[in-house]
Each structure stands twice: as C-alpha cells, then as structure tokens.
Amino acid sequence: GSSCLLLLKCLLSASVRGSDQMVLADLGGKITGALRKLQSEAVIDDDLLDLVMKEIAAALLQADVPVRAVAELRKNVKTIVNMEDAPATNKRKLVQKAVVEELVRLLTPSRKPYQMKKGQCNVVMFVGLQGSGKTTTCTKFAHFYQRKGWKCALVCADTFRAGAYDQLRQNAAKAKIPFYGSYSETDPVKIAEEGVEMFRAEKYDIIIVDTSGRHKQETALFDEMQQVAEAVDPSDIIFVMDSHIGQACFDQAQAFTTSVDVGSVIVTKLDGHAKGGGALSAVAATGSPIIFIGTGEHFDDFESFEAQSFVSRLLGLGDLAGLFSTIKDAVPLDKQPELLNRISKGIFTMRDLYEQFENVQKMGPMSQVLSMIPGMNSNMLSKGAEKEGVKRIKMFMVTMDSMNDDELDCVKPMIPSRVNRVARGAGVGHKAVETLMEEYKRMSKMVGKFGKMGMAGKGGDMSAMMRNPKQMMQKMSSMMDPKMLKQMGGAGNMMNMMKQMGKMDGKGGGGGLPGLGGMDMGDMMKQMQKMGLKM
Numbered sequence: 199g200s201s202c203l204l205l206l207k208c209l210l211s212a213s214v215r216g217s218d219q220m221v222l223a224d225l226g227g228k229i230t231g232a233l234r235k236l237q238s239e240a241v242i243d244d245d246l247l248d249l250v251m252k253e254i255a256a257a258l259l260q261a262d263v264p265v266r267a268v269a270e271l272r273k274n275v276k277t278i279v280n281m282e283d284a285p286a287t288n289k290r291k292l293v294q295k296a297v298v299e300e301l302v303r304l305l306t307p308s309r310k311p312y313q314m315k316k317g318q319c320n321v322v323m324f325v326g327l328q329g330s331g332k333t334t335t336c337t338k339f340a341h342f343y344q345r346k347g348w349k350c351a352l353v354c355a356d357t358f359r360a361g362a363y364d365q366l367r368q369n370a371a372k373a374k375i376p377f378y379g380s381y382s383e384t385d386p387v388k389i390a391e392e393g394v395e396m397f398r399a400e401k402y403d404i405i406i407v408d409t410s411g412r413h414k415q416e417t418a419l420f421d422e423m424q425q426v427a428e429a430v431d432p433s434d435i436i437f438v439m440d441s442h443i444g445q446a447c448f449d450q451a452q453a454f455t456t457s458v459d460v461g462s463v464i465v466t467k468l469d470g471h472a473k474g475g476g477a478l479s480a481v482a483a484t485g486s487p488i489i490f491i492g493t494g495e496h497f498d499d500f501e502s503f504e505a506q507s508f509v510s511r512l513l514g515l516g517d518l519a520g521l522f523s524t525i526k527d528a529v530p531l532d533k534q535p536e537l538l539n540r541i542s543k544g545i546f547t548m549r550d551l552y553e554q555f556e557n558v559q560k561m562g563p564m565s566q567v568l569s570m571i572p573g574m575n576s577n578m579l580s581k582g583a584e585k586e587g588v589k590r591i592k593m594f595m596v597t598m599d600s601m602n603d604d605e606l607d608c609v610k611p612m613i614p615s616r617v618n619r620v621a622r623g624a625g626v627g628h629k630a631v632e633t634l635m636e637e638y639k640r641m642s643k644m645v646g647k648f649g650k651m652g653m654a655g656k657g658g659d660m661s662a663m664m665r666n667p668k669q670m671m672q673k674m675s676s677m678m679d680p681k682m683l684k685q686m687g688g689a690g691n692m693m694n695m696m697k698q699m700g701k702m703d704g705k706g707g708g709g710g711l712p713g714l715g716g717m718d719m720g721d722m723m724k725q726m727q728k729m730g731l732k733m
Contacts (some may be wrong), residue, residue, distance in 0.1 A: 224474055226512035228257035229301075233294055233513075242289040251275060254297065262303070262444035262476025267483070272299045298509060304479050305505040311462040311487040312434035313345070319398050321405045321430050325423050326438035327450070328411035331466040333362055335438050335492055336408045337369035338500040339464070342490070344375060345560065346527060348403040353393030354379035355386040355426055359459035366408055373474040373497055376402075386410060386422060391429045407432070420457040427458060437486070441465045441477035448480035455486055466492035469499070494729060498563045511569045521570035528560040546645035549606040551638055552598045555591050564588070593626060594634050600624040 232253035239246055258268045278296040279289075292617030322339070326332040333356065340350040351371045354377070356362035363379045370377035378393035390407050397405045409426055410419065427435065437460045439447055447465070453459050463486045468474040481488050482505075491497045507517040511672045527535075531673050533628050540550065561567050564584050604610040612620075624630070 225257055225261045226514065228260075229254050229297070230513050232257070233297065233654045236290045236293055240674045241293065242293070247276070247279060247293060250293065258475060261474065263479045264445045264476065264483075267304060267479055270447045271304060274300050274303075279499065298513065298515075301509045301512075302505045305482050305488075305508065307482045307487045308485040309487055311489045314348070314404060315433075316348075316403065316438050317560075318403075319401070319405060320403060320434070321432045323423075323427060323430060323432040323435045324438055325409055325435060325454065325460070326411055327440070328359060330411065330438045330440040331409055331492060332411055332438040333365050333501075334369065334495070335464055335466055336406050337373050337375065338497050339436075339490065340370075340375045340404070341373045341408050341497045342500055342502075344373070345562070349401070349404065350404045351376040351378070351393075351397040351400075353377075353397070353405060353407045355390035355392060355393070356408050356410045357386045357389065362408070362410075381696050387425045388426060390426045394430045417491065423458050435459055436461065436489070437463045439463055439465050439477070439481065441468050441474050444476035445480045447477045448483055451484040451486055453482050455484060460486055462487050462489045464488070464490045464492065465503075469493045501563075501566055507570075516638055517570040521567065524561050524567060524570070528557040541645055544646040546642045547606065547608045548598055548601065548638055551641055552606070553594060554641075555595055558591060559588075581657075593630060594637065597621075597624045597626055597631055597634050 232250045235246065235250055235253075236242060255268050255272055258271070275293070275296045278299075279292050324332055324336050324339075336352060340352055344350045352366060352375055354363050355367045356366075363381060367377050367379060376397070378396060379391075380389055383389050386409065390409075394405050394407065407426065407430055409423060435458055437451065438455050439450060441447065443450070451460075451463060463481050465474075465477050465481060465488055468477075468491050478488060478491075488503045490500055491503050493501065504520075507520050510517050535552070540546065558564075564587050593665065597620060598606065600620045605612065605616060605620070610616070612631075612635055617628055621628050621631050
C-alpha cells in the first residue's frame with residue numbers, strides 16, 4: 199500500500215517525459231488502436247470484428263510474425279467470440295479478452311526454463327552465432343543476477359574471435375564481476391574447465407561460460423560446444439539470438455536445439471527494428487523458453503521475459519505482479535514494518551528519502567518499471583530522459599552525503615550557512631541543494647497525508663482505506679500531480695491498482711490471470727475501458 203506508493207512517487211519524481219519508444223511499442227500502439235474501435239462503435243457485430251482483426255493481423259505481419267501464426271490467431275479469436283450468443287454488454291470484453299489470450303499463447307513456449315537455485319553452484323553456458331551480442335549478453339545476465347544479490351562470475355572460453363577476451367574482461371571490470379580467461383591458452387575446453395573449477399571452489403552462485411561463435415552453423419562450432427558442455431556439466435545452456443532476422447529465428451533455434459541441449463533463449467537487439475514480433479513468436483514455436491530480451495547496448499537494457507507480462511505491458515495494461523515483485527526485491531518485507539510505522543506517524547526525514555532513492559536504484563531501468571503501471575505509456579520516458587533521471591537521483595544522493603546526522607534526521611533547519619557548506623562539500627551549486635530540499639518537502643508533505651489518511655495502518659493493508667472509497671479518492675487526487683494522475687487513468691484506476699497490490703501483499707496473488715497477481719480479466723478490461731484504451 200503506502201510503502202509501494204511512496205517508492206513509486208520517488209521513481210516518478212526522478213523521471214522526465216520523453217519520446218523514444220520501448221521494444222515493439224509501435225506494434226502495441228497499432229493493436230490498441232484497433233481495439234479502440236470497439237469502444238467508439240455503438241454496434242459490435244461480425245463486420246466490426248473482421249475490421250478489428252484485419253488491423254491486428256496487418257500489425258503482426260508488419261512485425262514479421264509468420265503468416266500461418268497470424269491466420270491461426272484470427273481463426274481462434276473468431277471461434278472464441280460468438281457474436282450472436284454473447285450479450286451486447288459483454289461483446290467488447292469478450293473480443294479484448296480473446297485477443298490478449300491469443301497473443302499470450304503465440305508467445306508462450308511449451309517448455310519451462312531452468313530456475314536458478316540458491317545454495318548451489320549454477321553453471322550457465324552461453325552459445326550462439328558470432329555477432330548475436332553473446333559476449334555483451336553474458337555480462338548483462340551476470341549484472342541482472344548480481345543486482346538481486348547473487349554471487350556471479352564470468353569465464354571466457356571464446357578463443358576463436360580476436361578481442362573476445364578483452365571485451366569480456368573490460369565488461370566484467372565495468373560491472374564489478376570476477377572474471378577468468380587466458381591470453382595464451384588456445385584450448386577453450388581447458389579454459390572453461392579451469393575457470394569453472396576455480397569459481398566452484400570459491401562457492402559462486404552463478405558461473406557464466408562464454409563460448410566461441412561462428413559466422414554460420416558449422417560442424418566445428420557444434421563439436422566444440424559439445425566438448426565444453428561435457429567438461430563443465432552446465433545446469434543450463436542459453437542460446438543467444440539476434441532478433442534482426444525475424445521469423446528466420448525458427449530455423450536457427452531448431453538447428454541449435456537439435457545439436458546441443460539448449461535449455462533457454464535470450465533474444466537480443468530488439469530495439470531499432472520492426473521484426474521483433476516475428477523473432478519472439480518464432481522462438482516460442484520451437485518450444486524453447488525465452489528468458490530475457492536485450493533492448494540496447496547498456497547493461498540495464500535487459501529485461502526478463504514472461505509472455506503474459508510482456509503482452510500486458512505492450513498493450514498498456516501494466517503488470518502489477520511484476521511491479522509488486524520488483525518493489526519487494528527493492529524493499530525486503532522485513533524492512534517494511536519500521537518504515538510503515540514512521541509513515542503512520544507522518545514522520546519522514548532526509549535519511550528516509552536517501553533510503554528510498556537507494557531502493558529506486560535497485561528496481562532497474564525506470565522505463566521498465568513505469569511500463570508495469572496500468573495506464574502508463576511505455577514511451578513516456580526516453581533513453582535520454584531516463585539517463586537524466588538517474589543522474590538527478592545520484593546528484594541528490596551525493597548532496598545528502600555531505601549532510602551531517604542532524605541535517606539528515608531533520609533536527610536542524612537548512613539555514614543558508616548549512617546550504618553553503620553542503621553545496622561546497624558535494625561539489626554542486628546552491629540551486630541543486632535547494633532543488634533537493636523542495637523534493638524533500640513534497641515527499642514529506644505526502645507522507646504527512648498518508649499518516650492522516652491511515653494508509654499505513656494495520657501493517658500497511660488497504661482495509662482502513664476502503665471504508666470510505668469516495669473520500670479516499672478525493673484525498674488521493676489532492677496528493678498526486680494532476681497530469682500524472684490523469685495519465686494513470688484517474689484516482690479510481692489508481693485505487694483499483696492499489697487494491698490489487700493489497701490483495702497480492704496479503705494473499706500472494708489469488709486465482710486470477712497468471713503474471714497479473716490475481717487480477718482477473720474482468721478487472722483488467724474495466725481498467726482498459728476507464729482509460730478509453732488511450733495509452
């Protein structure tokens with residue numbers, strides 16, 4: 199409840215509107231545009247359904263989704279939606295539900311991916327063709343798990359490509375991840391074996407082995423992969439694939455899975471071209487689970503992939519389960535009671551603000567987190583604006599590092615002489631300190647309102663809030679930035695979202711849609727209608 203909202207407020211305060219689009223945002227926009235026709239038309243009949251499905255099919259074909267898969271999706275939606283039998287009020291809901299379910303089915307593989315196990319050594323071997331972004335992806339993968347508290351290490355067993363050793367070593371140093379490799383040794387099997395043995399002895403949770411790639415599927419490549427696999431006995435073999443080839447990913451994935459025991463797939467370079475839909479659907483058709491997608495060059499341009507969550511975010515419906523999980527990772531439950539107790543009393547210091555900024559940094563890329571909020575457009579934040587947001591948080595934290603205990607605990611007021619001292623110590627201008635103080639006052643004011651409204655009562659549950667929902671919505675409207683509240687579908691939609699998160703907190707999700715933390719499709723469609731599908 200309140201702790202989640204506080205963390206989101208910190209995130210939003212650091213973010214700036216932008217115009218760059220996220221992965222496949224163009225495809226998502228076209229599909230939601232087609233579904234919007236269901237809201238504007240008074241009569242929903244077979245002709246309108248044909249028109250909507252024709253537009254959705256055209257958008258999928260433009261994203262390089264195979265013709266056969268698109269035809270099957272259209273046929274399945276028409277089979278599910280029987281216009282004559284459905285009551286008039288349910289027709290819109292029925293069509294939307296069927297489209298979402300079929301898009302999820304299109305991207306859902308038949309096999310489950312390997313789950314990392316705490317308390318044991320997980321050896322992960324990366325394979326793929328040269329140029330697919332394999333070496334960079336190894337570091338992104340390690341960085342992702344390291345941020346979640348896993349002890350990760352990298353082994354360079356790519357002796358074929360000149361510069362592979364230097365690239366991985368530099369990446370590992372940049373991400374502060376232990377690395378093993380050799381300039382002189384030419385046998386990849388020996389390097390892999392020695393590196394894995396060394397890190398096993400040091401009790402590392404995840405050991406990532408980068409293997410050689412080739413320009414095409416050569417017998418020598420498969421032989422080498424099999425030898426490395428036999429030597430290190432990997433827990434999982436991950437195939438890294440470039441999405442630029444679109445639906446041709448099917449043949450490439452099939453070739454690799456028949457030669458080595460590929461457990462999962464990472465699809466890279468999904469930014470900057472329109473063939474991503476074809477690549478994702480083609481890999482899913484092979485039965486291999488996609489576990490991550492690469493969306494840029496930086497270590498943070500990397501997100502875990504789950505079909506239900508991906509489709510929901512693509513259509514602007516958010517992913518409350520993913521958001522809740524991200525917040526739980528950033529703020530462990532055992533640390534929440536103390537924070538909730540302080541919020542309930544309306545207490546919020548500079549030290550608390552510092553902790554919230556630390557938590558925001560643990561949550562990962564801002565645009566990714568914002569896309570999990572229902573009604574928040576995934577292209578609200580450009581890459582440049584996201585960098586500015588991160589820079590702004592770091593500047594705030596550096597400024598607070600120059601404060602003494604009395605200033606952090608808000609015991610002493612920030613008089614001009616103190617502002618001068620803090621600005622000099624942090625190496626920033628007076629304006630930066632004043633901006634920080636303004637941000638703190640806004641957050642402190644909001645926490646004060648939380649306390650008065652009882653939002654942190656009874657362990658932070660929503661029961662106290664729901665006794666008078668109308669009054670609650672009015673208070674919430676006064677607390678939030680009007681533009682931001684409108685973008686999120688208004689106070690009513692915000693209340694629905696918090697109710698759902700309250701259910702997840704108390705019951706672990708309930709029995710609704712997988713990946714949406716118990717939110718059933720009816721609730722989701724109500725939110726879509728309230729937002730007028732205007733993402």
